[in-house]
Amino acid sequence: xxxxxxxxxxxxxxxxxxxxxxxxxxxxxxxxxxxxxxxxxxxxxxxxxxxxxxxxxxxxxxxxxxxxxxxxxxxxxxxxxxxxxxxxxxxxxxxxxxxxxxxxxxxxxxxxxxxxxxxxxxxxxxxxxxxxxxxxxxxxxxxxxxxxxxxxxxxxxxxxxxxxxxxxxxxxxxxxxxxxxxxxxxxxxxxxxxxxxxxxxxxxxxxxxxxxxxx
Numbered sequence: 040x041x042x043x044x045x046x047x048x049x050x051x052x053x054x055x056x057x058x059x060x061x062x063x064x065x066x067x068x069x070x071x072x073x074x075x076x077x078x079x080x081x082x083x084x085x086x087x088x089x090x091x092x093x094x095x096x097x098x099x100x101x102x103x104x105x106x107x108x109x110x111x112x113x114x115x116x117x118x119x120x121x122x123x124x125x126x127x128x129x130x131x132x133x134x135x136x137x138x139x140x141x142x143x144x145x146x147x148x149x150x151x152x153x154x155x156x157x158x159x160x161x162x163x164x165x166x167x168x169x170x171x172x173x174x175x176x177x178x179x180x181x182x183x184x185x186x187x188x189x190x191x192x193x194x195x196x197x198x199x200x201x202x203x204x205x206x207x208x209x210x211x212x213x214x215x216x217x218x219x220x221x222x223x224x225x226x227x228x229x230x231x232x233x234x235x236x237x238x239x240x241x242x243x244x245x246x247x248x249x250x251x252x253x254x
Contacts, residue, residue, distance in 0.1 A: 051185035055105040055119050055144050056084055058095045064130045064142035067092040068120035070185045071164075072104055080171035082153050085164045091125040093165055100155045102169060103141040108148035108180035109187055115144060116188070117243030121221040139173050148180045218242070219249045 057066030071085035084104065086093045096102045107115065119129050134145040143150040153169025160166075216225035216234055221243040225234065234247040 053107045053116065053183040053185060053188050055107065055115060055147070056086065056092060056102055057105065057142050058092060058102045059099045059141065060091075060095045060124065063128060064135065065092060065095055065124035066119055066129060067124065068116055075168065080174070081156070082151055082169050082171060083166055084169070085166050087164050091123055095124070096155065096167055101139070101141060102153055102155070102167065103138065103143045104151045104153070105144035105147040106149040106151075107144070107183045108178060109183050110180045111146050111148070111183060113241050114244055115146065117221050117240065121243045145177070148178045148182055149176045150174065215253050216250045217253055218245060219251055220245045225250065
């Protein structure tokens, strides 16, 4: 029997992997990123076949990794993790800087730019191997780990993420408001019988109407 919760004890970060859709920037959230070698510096990143970013990396042969910090706006995860770049421009309203022709998130603690040199296909994901062509530190802040995102931000994994566990969607807790789009659980210090009228999800920015109260 495989207890998938054991995988959470492995080391994961929270990243936004970006590339180009023609001349337009696009990207998605990833948490399976690792350095393979130091000289030459190479990075591996796992992207679900269902992510539009996957096919865009395939076409452009280049990708950027924005390393989110614990201080980064959690709304970035909702923007890049719970929408399709095929349908929306995820970079609209997001402050970004262009490095090696690829947009990276300004509100990140660092970035890495890679050109694809190889790939491996699994049943659900493509693992792209990239040679680093640029990298830098943007802010001296602690990088966000998946454990921090899960326990402190109380966010859920997008369904296309390697760490997604289907049972998460079935968790029921007392007196919680749960976002029907991204699974965020409202955990305010002051209990509300009803959410405030102007309440929006801090992750996916959806209005209170998409929230459901669970007992």
